Amino acid sequence: MSAGGYPVVSLLPGRHKRAEQGHPWLYSNEIQMDKAAKALPPGSLVRLAAGSGKPLGVATFNPHALIAARIVDRDPACVVDRAFIAARLKAAIALRHRLYPEPFYRAVHAEADGLPGLVIDRFGDIVVAQLNTAGVARLEGEIVGALALVLAPKAIVLRNDGAGRKLEGLAEEVRLAAGTLDGAVEFVENGTRFFADPMAGQKTGWFYDQRENRRAVAALAKGCRLLDAYCFAGGFAVTAARAGASSVVAIDRSETALALASRAAATNGVEARCRFARAEAFAEFERLAAAGERFDIVVADPPAFVKSKKDLGAGLRGYRKLARLAASVVAPHGMLFIASCSHNVGVAEFAEAVRRGVFDAGRTGRILQSAGAAPDHPVHPFLPESAYLKSELLAFD
Numbered sequence: 001m002s003a004g005g006y007p008v009v010s011l012l013p014g015r016h017k018r019a020e021q022g023h024p025w026l027y028s029n030e031i032q033m034d035k036a037a038k039a040l041p042p043g044s045l046v047r048l049a050a051g052s053g054k055p056l057g058v059a060t061f062n063p064h065a066l067i068a069a070r071i072v073d074r075d076p077a078c079v080v081d082r083a084f085i086a087a088r089l090k091a092a093i094a095l096r097h098r099l100y101p102e103p104f105y106r107a108v109h110a111e112a113d114g115l116p117g118l119v120i121d122r123f124g125d126i127v128v129a130q131l132n133t134a135g136v137a138r139l140e141g142e143i144v145g146a147l148a149l150v151l152a153p154k155a156i157v158l159r160n161d162g163a164g165r166k167l168e169g170l171a172e173e174v175r176l177a178a179g180t181l182d183g184a185v186e187f188v189e190n191g192t193r194f195f196a197d198p199m200a201g202q203k204t205g206w207f208y209d210q211r212e213n214r215r216a217v218a219a220l221a222k223g224c225r226l227l228d229a230y231c232f233a234g235g236f237a238v239t240a241a242r243a244g245a246s247s248v249v250a251i252d253r254s255e256t257a258l259a260l261a262s263r264a265a266a267t268n269g270v271e272a273r274c275r276f277a278r279a280e281a282f283a284e285f286e287r288l289a290a291a292g293e294r295f296d297i298v299v300a301d302p303p304a305f306v307k308s309k310k311d312l313g314a315g316l317r318g319y320r321k322l323a324r325l326a327a328s329v330v331a332p333h334g335m336l337f338i339a340s341c342s343h344n345v346g347v348a349e350f351a352e353a354v355r356r357g358v359f360d361a362g363r364t365g366r367i368l369q370s371a372g373a374a375p376d377h378p379v380h381p382f383l384p385e386s387a388y389l390k391s392e393l394l395a396f397d
Contacts, residue, residue, distance in 0.1 A: 016050035026069035043134030060135025070116035155179035209373035218243035224296035234261030241270035285325035294331035306342035323357025343388030365396035
């Protein structure tokens with residue numbers, strides 16, 4: 001279909017300014033939801049226009065979602081097809097090649113890379129995609145085709161099981177869209193070899209967003225005793241062991257994740273200094289504190305405590321408690337790395353929860369670093385709320 005064939009969706013009078021100034025989202029209460037607009041299938045490509053008729057670009061449109069329109073291109077004549085997606089994909093990958101020498105990274109980060117709703121992680125010749133909106137879901141065939149054209153991967157996995165799909169009226173699923181895949185895949189991060197399970201692990205099978213933070217913690221770990229809570233597949237634990245940590249204790253509730261972490265430790269030759277155990281973090285912190293166990297570095301990188309805004313109060317209390325419990329097992333003059341991946345929690349709110357938790361534990365110290373996600377997770381300038389990851393590295397007295 002040519003761009004001229006896309007239906008036109010108009011904004012209400014006076015509601016075009018944010019879009020005109022660069023914001024990529026239009027909310028349902030900004031759009032003329034007439035009979036024609038409501039009848040459009042979720043995810044349809046449309047030409048967006050101001051109430052005056054002035055063209056604003058091409059967007060994906062879902063009349064049933066709060067974020068009703070997501071602008072894909074400002075050119076109203078733009079055609080969003082396989083060639084268009086391939087061009088955006090090439091640009092995103094070219095940027096990653098400037099950041100990292102090896103093909104292990106987040107290749108596409110949704111709006112920030114000009115492909116709203118699409119997330120792609122690359123594990124060499126294995127590609128894992130998340131189609132999080134109705135717009136990219138309708139473009140699945142073109143996306144898979146563009147990936148084959150640009151990367152020629154051995155396998156393309158669709159991890160369409162994110163919570164955001166429910167808001168778009170989409171079902172959750174995990175499936176192999178192309179190629180073959182036999183179990184976990186091996187990849188390299190910060191010079192350390194790891195294993196991810198794209199079909200069964202959390203999210204895409206790995207969290208590339210903590211890459212730089214893992215490097216920062218590892219740089220401090222030589223000769224240290226380290227505790228890694230919520231260790232998942234061993235990102236912080238094995239990187240620190242490889243950097244010279246004297247011993248590492250890593251815990252997680254997932255036996256599958258612990259098996260991948262243990263495999264990574266063995267592959268990197270540090271299994272003798274690593275111990276992996278199945279445990280619930282809060283209970284284990286309390287047990288270790290009661291037993292008088294102390295660690296030079298403690299890492300607390302949990303799953304999101306705040307899944308929606310209504311959970312904010314309880315989630316902040318959870319982060320405060322986590323900070324208190326984690327601080328209680330940090331040795332004198334030791335360090336704590338603590339993080340939140342809850343996008344509904346602001347940087348200042350998280351910092352306050354950590355501050356209160358550390359005070360509750362009777363500890364004093366200083367913040368060495370406040371950080372976010374690695375640079376392969378860029379942020380759209382008009383979507384600061386998409387900078388979901390925040391962390392603090394503290395040094396205690």
